[in-house]
Structures are given as structure tokens and as C-alpha cells.
Amino acid sequence: MAALIVNTPRKVQKAKYMRQVILPDFPIEGGCQCGKLRYRLNAAPVMFYLCHCSECQRHTSSAFGESLRVLAADLEVTGKYATTGRLSDSGKWRQGHFCPSCGVRIVHGDLKTDELLNVKAGTLDDPTWLAPAGHIWTLSKQSFIAIGGDELDYPRQPDDGYAAIRARWDEMTGGGH
Ligand SMILES: [Zn+2]
Numbered sequence: 001m002a003a004l005i006v007n008t009p010r011k012v013q014k015a016k017y018m019r020q021v022i023l024p025d026f027p028i029e030g031g032c033q034c035g036k037l038r039y040r041l042n043a044a045p046v047m048f049y050l051c052h053c054s055e056c057q058r059h060t061s062s063a064f065g066e067s068l069r070v071l072a073a074d075l076e077v078t079g080k081y082a083t084t085g086r087l088s089d090s091g092k093w094r095q096g097h098f099c100p101s102c103g104v105r106i107v108h109g110d111l112k113t114d115e116l117l118n119v120k121a122g123t124l125d126d127p128t129w130l131a132p133a134g135h136i137w138t139l140s141k142q143s144f145i146a147i148g149g150d151e152l153d154y155p156r157q158p159d160d161g162y163a164a165i166r167a168r169w170d171e172m173t174g175g176g177h
């Protein structure tokens, strides 16, 4: 008998232990490896989560993607960037912007039209304050990644439009965005 897979978090109870995030003073900055493509984030992010889908594993050439979701209006990108894209399963054209000199991606989303963008958080000058509010696509996570029993863990895309992850991020950071 096939297991019933429900696209909701495996664990939704209140965490016994929740990492607190102390937001830095904004603006904060980040950029590519060679330094030609830079960005500045002028206000607190909307949320931070990790994506364990196979596309994120491929484009990061690592185990997961780090998505720092921000309001496009709060993000300034400076320097020359190139854009790549792919058609997602949902039929949406998903763009990634990267430095043409060193190849590092700094942001996902349409820089001209999207209200929300995903900064690739590993490119922050100081990423040490971050802790994820949730994990998505853990159905395809690498076997050596351990997710805590009290963390939000979605086998696939969250079916609540990221509401639970966003609420948890607000709790972790001590207030709404
Ligand atoms: Zn570069």
C-alpha cells in the first residue's frame, strides 16, 4: 500500500526550542565572489528558508538553496549581471541573476516586475545571524542533512503560500515585517 503523502508540514506543533534571530542593522550588503556584482538590502527580509529541491541542489552545486525573501523595493543591485532561467513545474519562468565574471548567483526572481525576490543568502557579507524558519522539498533532501524534529518541514512546496514559515520567521525575529 502506498503511503499517503500530504503536502503539509510533518511537524507543525509549537517548537520547544526555537532559534532566535537577532536582525542586524539595515542596510546590509552582499555580493558575488569577485566583487563586481553587489547588492544592498535596506530593510528586514520577509522570511528565510532552505529549499532542498533538486533544482536548487544543481544551481548551487550544493545540498540546498538558501532563500532570503525580500521586498524588491528594499533591494538595490549594483554592477553588471547576467540572467538565466528555467520553466518550473508550475509553468512559471524562474529567473536567476548572476555575475558574468565569476558566475555566482545573487538573486532569484524577475528584477523588473516581481514584488518579492529571493536573495541567495550565502552571498551576504555577513550571513552569521541567519537561521532558517523552515525547509521545503525535503522529499529530495540529501540523506546526510538532518532536520530537527521541531523545525517546519515540507516534503514539497508549502500548500499555505509560505504562511507558516513566514509566521515562524516573525516569531524568531521578534516581530512582523
Ligand atoms: Zn563576480
Ligand SMILES: [Zn+2]
Pocket: 051, 052, 053, 054, 055, 056, 057, 065, 137
Ligand atoms: Zn529549490
